[in-house]
Amino acid sequence: MSDVLAVNAVNVTKTYGSLTAVNNVTVQVAQGEVYGVLGPNGAGKTTFLRMLFGLIRPDSGTLEVFGRSWQRHGVDSLTGVAGFIESPKFYPSLSGRRNLRLLAGLDGGDAAGRVDEVLDVVGLTDRQRDKVRGYSFGMRQRLGVASALLRDPRLLVLDEPANGLDPAGIRDMRALVRQLADTGLTVLLSSHDMGEVEQICDNVTIMKTGTVVHHGAIAALRELAPEQAHRIATTDDDRAASLARARGLAVTTTNDGLDVRGSQKDVDGLIADIIDAGIALRELTRDETPLEALFFMLTESAPAAPDSPTGAHR
CATH class of the missing domain: 3.40.50.300 (P-loop containing nucleotide triphosphate hydrolases)
Structure with a gap:
């Protein structure tokens, strides 16, 4: 060519x-x-x-x-x-x-x-x-x-x-x-x-x-690109945010819940932490892709x- x-x-x-x-x-x-x-x-x-x-x-x-x-x-x-x-x-x-x-x-x-x-x-x-x-x-x-x-x-x-x-x-x-x-x-x-x-x-x-x-x-x-973002809503978003920060995840509080950004492994661990803490998970969705962000x-x-x-x- x-x-x-x-x-x-x-x-x-x-x-x-x-x-x-x-x-x-x-x-x-x-x-x-x-x-x-x-x-x-x-x-x-x-x-x-x-x-x-x-x-x-x-x-x-x-x-x-x-x-x-x-x-x-x-x-x-x-x-x-x-x-x-x-x-x-x-x-x-x-x-x-x-x-x-x-x-x-x-x-x-x-x-x-x-x-x-x-x-x-x-x-x-x-x-x-x-x-x-x-x-x-x-x-x-x-x-x-x-x-x-x-x-x-x-x-x-x-x-x-x-x-x-x-x-x-x-x-x-x-x-x-x-x-x-x-x-x-x-x-x-x-x-x-x-x-x-x-x-x-x-x-x-x-x-x-x-x-x-x-x-x-x-x-x-x-x-x-930044890491993948997830939108999370629970029955106790304040506690869920604390659990996310304990795992080193970036957390932003919104009117609808939490925007959490980090590795998929850490997000998976956060979901397990939320359930283990007796907090009900109401929403878990992927937000914009890393390239979109x-x-x-x-x-x-x-x-x-x-x-x-x-x-x-x-």
Whole structure:
């Protein structure tokens, strides 16, 4: 595989008047990986993807796709690139298949010969002749992926592909992305859901208000994450809190009980202590995952990482 990066964005900035939507962002995506750009709404994710597609131009910095840039190569910089920004749109009165055939005609090349293949890849073969107006939101998202695959891309760019989907739709979209990645396709996706990114991405850039607060591999991110949190409610929360602190667990008292953070072994021991003390256990649930907790820590309170203007992950 070529050493040329699929995406090489260095110190990219985009402003709108007094608003800096993307501030000195560096993102480097190797060929063949699934890369996530993660952040809450307003973090600058979609603005970054719009610059990648050439829909808007950065005010400063450089952005290359497979070694090509808009400044030097124009629209040819998008050769081998496909995807969608926000939700894909189709003609609702036409079938899914007819929509794809129209798009294939616009794209030219051998796209028309790929319609059956891409419908099968996204699991819409049985519904291909139904009008799009009868599709669920998840089916429309999958049809959007199918339309992107018509180009036989090397890089697939997806903007919040699971946003708005029900749990079954989210599961199906995750499986589809992983299936595509297993073929060697490079996937760059944005998301505000750490759980989604954790399950399908190899590496991630986390953004907050247009600025990078973290670059890294998912495996390395797990090492930075706090321990698992549990929510506990008992008939005597004061005594339960004392038992938790005696085990070295971090405890926060809430109106609904206790938030307890620590190793699973110590939490298990605490539950045994609570029962042995004759205290009735009313609730025991897992709270946010460790990576979700880290995401909130980074995006709700953390300043930009000192090396974020030049730091990058490959």
